[in-house]
Amino acid sequence: MFKKAILLISILIVILGFMSGMVSSYPLEVVDYRDAPSEISSISVITSKATPQFPEALVFEVQAGSDVPIVDVRLHFSVECDSFVKVVTEEKLNFTSSTKVSASYVWDMRYTGSLPTGTIVDYWWTITDSTGGKLTTEHQKVYFSDTRYSWKSMQQDKITLYWYSGSDAFAQRLLNTAIQGLSDLEASTGASLSRQVSIYVYSNTSDMLGAMLFAQEWTGGVAFTSYSTIIIGINDFNIAWGERALVHELTHMVNYQMTSNPYNHIPVWLDEGLAMYAEGPLESSFKEILVSALASDKLFSVRSMSSPFSTDSNLARQEYAQSYSIVDFLISQYGSTKMTALLAAFRQGSTYDDAMQAVYGFDMDGLYQAWLAFAEQKYITLSQAG
Numbered sequence: 512m513f514k515k516a517i518l519l520i521s522i523l524i525v526i527l528g529f530m531s532g533m534v535s536s537y538p539l540e541v542v543d544y545r546d547a548p549s550e551i552s553s554i555s556v557i558t559s560k561a562t563p564q565f566p567e568a569l570v571f572e573v574q575a576g577s578d579v580p581i582v583d584v585r586l587h588f589s590v591e592c593d594s595f596v597k598v599v600t601e602e603k604l605n606f607t608s609s610t611k612v613s614a615s616y617v618w619d620m621r622y623t624g625s626l627p628t629g630t631i632v633d634y635w636w637t638i639t640d641s642t643g644g645k646l647t648t649e650h651q652k653v654y655f656s657d658t659r660y661s662w663k664s665m666q667q668d669k670i671t672l673y674w675y676s677g678s679d680a681f682a683q684r685l686l687n688t689a690i691q692g693l694s695d696l697e698a699s700t701g702a703s704l705s706r707q708v709s710i711y712v713y714s715n716t717s718d719m720l721g722a723m724l725f726a727q728e729w730t731g732g733v734a735f736t737s738y739s740t741i742i743i744g745i746n747d748f749n750i751a752w753g754e755r756a757l758v759h760e761l762t763h764m765v766n767y768q769m770t771s772n773p774y775n776h777i778p779v780w781l782d783e784g785l786a787m788y789a790e791g792p793l794e795s796s797f798k799e800i801l802v803s804a805l806a807s808d809k810l811f812s813v814r815s816m817s818s819p820f821s822t823d824s825n826l827a828r829q830e831y832a833q834s835y836s837i838v839d840f841l842i843s844q845y846g847s848t849k850m851t852a853l854l855a856a857f858r859q860g861s862t863y864d865d866a867m868q869a870v871y872g873f874d875m876d877g878l879y880q881a882w883l884a885f886a887e888q889k890y891i892t893l894s895q896a897g
Contacts, residue, residue: 552644553578557611561634561653566625566722569618569632569655573604576611577640584614588634590626593706593737595773608641625724627735627742628657629673629709657711657722668693669704676714681747685712685757692758696765696789699842701851705768708761711742719744729824734760736767755790762786766854774860778817778875781853784834788842793835800825801832802890813837813875813882817863837878840885845871 557574564570571586584604589597604614620626632655636648660675665682670693672686689710697703713719719742720726723733731752732743741760745753762785770777787793793801804810811830820830842850849870856866864874873881 552640552646554581554638554640554644554646556636556638556646556648559636559648559651561632561651563653563655565628565655565657566724567620569653570615571618571634572613572615573636574613575638577644578610580608580610580641581612581638582608582641583639584612585637586616586634587637588632591631591633593739593771621724626655627738627740628655628711628722629740630655630738659721669707670710671707672710672712674712677747682712684750685745685754688754689757689761692761692789693765696762699788699847700785701847702765702769702854704765706739708739708741708764710757711740713742713744714746716744732756732760734763736764739764758789759786762789769854770857772858772860775857775862777857778863779819780813780816780834780837783820783831784838787831787835788838793832797828797832797835798890800829801836804829804833805886805891813879817875836886837882840882844885
């Protein structure tokens, strides 16, 4: 009753105000004073910077002053990447309260994982003084980049290629390979890039590994899909391998862009199988592994290859070979339209079995049986006939 009485009194005051000309005709503004400073803030930022120590760390530093002691400094930063939720990190910095302060924060990526070269980090500060005065600074951007080398660039369509060693002809060959690979992939699967991709070509594996933390020594190339960035080690001596590897990693990027959703990822056999398929005909070493597994009936089920592949290199190579053959079966027997539909189903967040059932009429176990007959005919029967 008390609240209703107060409300009626307020309404009467407003009505009387309009009648007497005392109330403005502008819309009323509701202001929340809970977080307002107790007085006008005199805080100013003297310096603000972020210094990359690629690939291990990013160091943020700020100097600020005020007429009264500064009691709180907070750093906020976010990484520009593909994400369904924007993640902002807030760090409260340690410092001695004074009218002029310096504070810093080291983002040590040895504990969080590193970022690929070329990543943009957005950051800003919130500074509070002893009176409650508060300053939130404008956003700044820093490029977390590998500055060990002098990069050159070449761009075509949705691909920008960066390199620092080798001739322009070398870079143009790789760019042509990337463009042709994407064209062939679209023709056979209907899949294509929707966003720009950056490719950083290191002159050797050692240089490339120096751009990452905790990388496996056998790593030849990596697709950082949510950052639209590929790094790879290619030179004149391994360019034939490099061209296949480049198309392989680009296909992972296409797969990601075609199917990204907040609910599910595509099965590993499809992701790796499409990447292997895009490289071209199955290499003889992989074919031998596949034939041996077929002949000895030591095959992986399709369902088991939906998860990450084995850490045993020999078993992993068999999984790659089988994945290639399964994708070959789906495309050769059902065409590119069905593959496009499958990728679209996964983009909707469908489960593995539901997507396969909706597009092809069988689940992953049914796929295994259908593929097995195809593989035995292609790799066993025909080889024996030959």
